Amino acid sequence: MLSKTNSPRRGGKWPLITAWLGVILLIVAGILMAGAGPAYRAELIQLGTSFTWLRQGAQLASGAAVLGLITLVVAGILRRWRPALVGALVSVTVVAMIAIPMQMKQRAQSVPPIHDITTDMENPPAFTALAAAREEAPNEVDYPGAETARQQQAAYPKLKPIIIDMPMASAMAAAKATIQARGWEIAGTTANTIEATATTRWFGFKDDVAIRMTETETGVRVDMRSASRVGKSDLGTNAERIQVFLEDLAKR
DSSP states (O other), rough: OOOOOTTTTTTTHHHHHHHHHHHHHHHHEEEEEEEHHHHHHHHHOOOHHHHHHHHHHHHHHHHHHHHHHHHHHHHHTOOOOHHHHHHHHHHHHHHHHHHHHHHHHHHHHOOOSSSEEEOOOSSSOOSTHHHHHHHHHSSSOOOOOHHHHHHHHOOOOOOOOOOHHHHHHHHHHHHHHHHHHOEEEEEOOOSSEEEEEESSSSSSOOOEEEEEEETTTTTTEEEEEEEEEOOSTTHHHHHHHHHHHHHHHHHO
């Protein structure tokens, strides 16, 4: 007769096997999802491939979550607490991993599929210094037109130009300082315009910005345009960029 200390563990090796399979899937999923952006930014893969990595990573993470839950339930019933703990940790980690992609998906569904936003839809600030760079990119140089304006107005009705009470030279200096504080790369300036490029952190997407200032009786009117070089939808990034920039500029 086997002694109590030498008796086989309840459930044999299966709780450990499913627990570590979940861990392995989780690690591979993490590598794919975390590496998709930097690999594209380093020009090691194409944009379509990076999105494939994200999708495959999410699928593997879902598989890891299933294994984690199975391990948690089975090991808990068998009172195998270590595998149960591993299963719980895998499941919790998967939830944290897919939270951001899920938020991005929800955001994409809540905003219009446009990528060129401006405070002046009738006469948008033009890209001149950045025209050549934008011509090499998939998205257009010129403002898309009435349909984009209609969708923007419906989604971002509060996005308007601002009036700042200072001389033109001071307004231009304040705008340049605000741009530099954000780490944007200034591509060109004139007496009343500034063009710059903002680079996103994860994927390194290039979004171009054009700022135009006009003297009025009440101060300097600041119009702004922000447009992505790639992608049909910007997930609301350009509208948010304009809103935050103008709010910060108004405080200077």
